[in-house]
Amino acid sequence: MRLLALIRKEFIQIIRDPRTLALTFAMPVIQLFLLGYAATNDVRNIALAVFDQDRSPASRELLDAYRAADYFRIDFDVDSEIEIRQLIDSGAARAGMVIPPDYSEQIAAGHTARVAFVIDGSDPTLAGTALSAATLIGQAQSTDIAVERLSRQGQLAAMDPAIEVRTQVWYNPDLVSAYYMIPALIGMILQFLTTILTSTAIVRERERGTIEQLIITPIRSWELMIGKLAPYVIVAFIDTIEILIAGILIFGVPINGSLPLLLLLSGLFLVSTLGIGLLISTISNTQQEAMLTSIFTMLPSIFLSGFFFPLAAMPQFLQWISYAIPLRYFLIVVRGIVLKGVGASALLPEIIALSVFAFIVMGVAAKRFHKRLD
Amino acid sequence: MLIEANNLHKSFGDVRAVDGVSLHVAACEAYGLVGPDGAGKTTTMRLLVGAFACDEGEVRIAGHDIRTRPEDARSNLGYLPQRFSLYSDLTVQENLNFFGEVRGVTSAELAQRGAELLGFVGLKGFEQRLSGQLSGGMKQKLGLACALIHQPRVLLLDEPTGGVDPVTRQDFWQLIIRLLADGVAVIVCTPYMDEAVRCNRVGFLSQGRLLTQGSPRELTARLEGRVLELVAEPRVRARQLSLDDPDVEDAQTFGNRLHLRVRAAAGPLERLPGTLAAAGVQVTRLKPIAPNLEDVFIALLEEAEAAHV
Ligand SMILES: Nc1ncnc2c1ncn2[C@@H]1O[C@H](COP(=O)(O)OP(=O)(O)OP(=O)(O)O)[C@@H](O)[C@H]1O
Ligand SMILES: [Mg+2]
Numbered sequence: 001m002r003l004l005a006l007i008r009k010e011f012i013q014i015i016r017d018p019r020t021l022a023l024t025f026a027m028p029v030i031q032l033f034l035l036g037y038a039a040t041n042d043v044r045n046i047a048l049a050v051f052d053q054d055r056s057p058a059s060r061e062l063l064d065a066y067r068a069a070d071y072f073r074i075d076f077d078v079d080s081e082i083e084i085r086q087l088i089d090s091g092a093a094r095a096g097m098v099i100p101p102d103y104s105e106q107i108a109a110g111h112t113a114r115v116a117f118v119i120d121g122s123d124p125t126l127a128g129t130a131l132s133a134a135t136l137i138g139q140a141q142s143t144d145i146a147v148e149r150l151s152r153q154g155q156l157a158a159m160d161p162a163i164e165v166r167t168q169v170w171y172n173p174d175l176v177s178a179y180y181m182i183p184a185l186i187g188m189i190l191q192f193l194t195t196i197l198t199s200t201a202i203v204r205e206r207e208r209g210t211i212e213q214l215i216i217t218p219i220r221s222w223e224l225m226i227g228k229l230a231p232y233v234i235v236a237f238i239d240t241i242e243i244l245i246a247g248i249l250i251f252g253v254p255i256n257g258s259l260p261l262l263l264l265l266s267g268l269f270l271v272s273t274l275g276i277g278l279l280i281s282t283i284s285n286t287q288q289e290a291m292l293t294s295i296f297t298m299l300p301s302i303f304l305s306g307f308f309f310p311l312a313a314m315p316q317f318l319q320w321i322s323y324a325i326p327l328r329y330f331l332i333v334v335r336g337i338v339l340k341g342v343g344a345s346a347l348l349p350e351i352i353a354l355s356v357f358a359f360i361v362m363g364v365a366a367k368r369f370h371k372r373l374d
Numbered sequence: 375m376l377i378e379a380n381n382l383h384k385s386f387g388d389v390r391a392v393d394g395v396s397l398h399v400a401a402c403e404a405y406g407l408v409g410p411d412g413a414g415k416t417t418t419m420r421l422l423v424g425a426f427a428c429d430e431g432e433v434r435i436a437g438h439d440i441r442t443r444p445e446d447a448r449s450n451l452g453y454l455p456q457r458f459s460l461y462s463d464l465t466v467q468e469n470l471n472f473f474g475e476v477r478g479v480t481s482a483e484l485a486q487r488g489a490e491l492l493g494f495v496g497l498k499g500f501e502q503r504l505s506g507q508l509s510g511g512m513k514q515k516l517g518l519a520c521a522l523i524h525q526p527r528v529l530l531l532d533e534p535t536g537g538v539d540p541v542t543r544q545d546f547w548q549l550i551i552r553l554l555a556d557g558v559a560v561i562v563c564t565p566y567m568d569e570a571v572r573c574n575r576v577g578f579l580s581q582g583r584l585l586t587q588g589s590p591r592e593l594t595a596r597l598e599g600r601v602l603e604l605v606a607e608p609r610v611r612a613r614q615l616s617l618d619d620p621d622v623e624d625a626q627t628f629g630n631r632l633h634l635r636v637r638a639a640a641g642p643l644e645r646l647p648g649t650l651a652a653a654g655v656q657v658t659r660l661k662p663i664a665p666n667l668e669d670v671f672i673a674l675l676e677e678a679e680a681a682h683v
Contacts, residue, residue, distance in 0.1 A: 005475035
């Protein structure tokens with residue numbers, strides 16, 4: 001059977017090429033580590049320098065409140081504001097707190113005590129987190145103090161806060177970036193691997209001259225196409241499962257939705273990415289060209305798909321462009337299934353969009369794919 | 375006719391790589407396609423196997439049009455391209471099996487024919503070697519084995535002995551002769567005249583045009599009586615003086631001999647001994663000889679050039 005012979009040959013070649021093999025199966029895990037740990041937006045343990053001029057039970061209580069929330073780590077207990085500045089300048093501390101000498105007196109007197117909080121703004125993400133955390137902790141502490149004051153005045157229970165806003169985060173209650181990134185990583189890796197591997201695998205036949213011998217066999221164009229794509233579909237599915245397992249074991253990502261649905265829709269997404277790989281192979285003469293073109297097509301996919309940056313925050317015209325990027329739809333699908341556990345009906349628009357893409361891209365690629373030299 | 379090509383044309387931009395080539399080759403016949411680098415030999419072969427679509431003209435292999443019925447045509451076709459075109463990361467056996475399987479050879483046939491062919495081309499014992507690690511000559515032999523795995527009736531060889539040692543070249547021709555005996559039609563591209571002589575018919579290709587075709591004997595007959603062999607010292611001086619003779623058209627060096635192409639033999643045979651002796655050149659031999667293919671080819675090329683100008 002011709003098709004089987006082609007696929008078997010392709011697998012032998014995959015196995016005999018250790019570099020590509022490593023790229024294929026090690027890259028997903030390496031990427032997972034990099035993105036899971038490095039590209040995380042979670043800010044924890046911000047180094048804090050404290051200049052406590054009061055050193056009273058009240059000031060210690062405030063510091064304990066900061067310690068309890070694991071946003072901050074009190075690394076330095078200093079004796080002047082200048083020291084705080086030096087620590088922040090050198091990068092040793094990212095924030096500093098100055099408690100005035102009359103802190104406990106002011107509170108005891110029922111006045112508002114002013115605590116100064118300085119933040120290193122050079123890293124906006126970190127500064128943003130530090131700012132809101134510091135404010136929240138301070139407010140919580142002042143509420144406690146207010147309640148205590150009132151109760152001392154015998155007005156207990158009468159003074160529940162009039163309005164209380166309770167925020168609640170769904171699906172990813174701890175706001176762990178890894179949960180958000182890892183499902184998306186499946187999409188990115190699938191696209192990256194399939195476009196690079198298929199385009200280079202086809203161009204390799206041309207570059208090494210083996211296409212000349214293939215051309216004169218009775219293999220039909222569509223058989224050659226399927227024979228080239230099928231091995232990489234299998235590889236891509238192995239990678240998908242690899243990422244999911246690593247995501248569960250290492251990062252504890254919960255899979256809330258249906259795994260078969262996820263794999264099915266991954267298959268739908270793959271038709272588009274394989275088609276892109278096929279298209280790239282028809283315009284490249286060397287494997288290097290194919291590789292560079294593949295990487296080039298990855299860039300808009302990464303930045304305009306909502307992989308790193310939320311689409312809603314982008315200028316309108318970039319949002320329009322993003323509609324032409326299949327990864328955009330797949331990210332919604334994969335995040336939806338993994339994080340929210342949604343079913344196919346909630347993902348209908350994305351499924352339709354992916355199907356349309358699959359049809360167009362593969363159709364154009366198949367039309368351009370010829371079993372000829374010219 | 376197993377191979378029929380009529381009026382083939384193929385251009386790459388301004389380059390007319392193949393310009394009106396017609397070839398007909400029957401069973402048991404070896405056709406030698408001879409021409410300088412860039413003459414269009416490889417392009418002609420690629421048109422014959424349908425790797426390129428021709429701009430004009432038609433190709434039939436065993437009666438099947440290569441354009442409309444490529445699969446039927448190709449099931450009768452074996453092709454050894456100029457450049458090594460097997461998988462260098464597959465072993466000898468794997469290459470043979472792969473090309474057999476995609477051509478629909480059954481596995482029982484494959485086992486038998488594969489072993490037979492490897493014996494035939496002298497690669498027995500190398501089955502498990504990666505084909506990328508074979509020597510140049512062995513690669514060509516493996517290429518031939520892969521081209522023959524489906525027992526084609528038409529075999530196209532593009533410079534099969536390029537970069538191959540003389541002994542292997544001999545082997546190759548022995549193989550071709552055995553295939554001819556089995557009724558195969560063969561086209562061989564070659565830049566070597568001593569190989570062309572072994573063919574039943576030869577076509578001279580230059581700038582995409584077939585200047586002439588015929589059996590080696592027919593071709594050399596055209597220059598019968600118009601080539602003189604001259605052995606003389608010093609050779610360079612002898613060549614210059616010969617070219618000054620009004621009847622000498624060309625002088626080519628073959629080892630220590632000169633071949634003079636003349637309009638007629640009588641004049642130079644009479645004049646040259648005297649002219650050369652007077653200039654102090656010592657003549658050992660000057661006599662008419664049977665022309666070889668190279669003489670014919672050079673004469674044709676010069677004619678073609680003269681016609682162009
Ligand atoms: N794919 C191609 N694209 C553009 N030009 C080409 C292509 N293939 C061949 N040519 C040109 O066509 C002409 C004939 O080339 P061809 O390879 O057929 O010559 P050849 O007789 O096989 O030469 P050689 O003995 O060096 O192999 C050359 O001028 C070559 O540059
Ligand atoms: Mg050539």
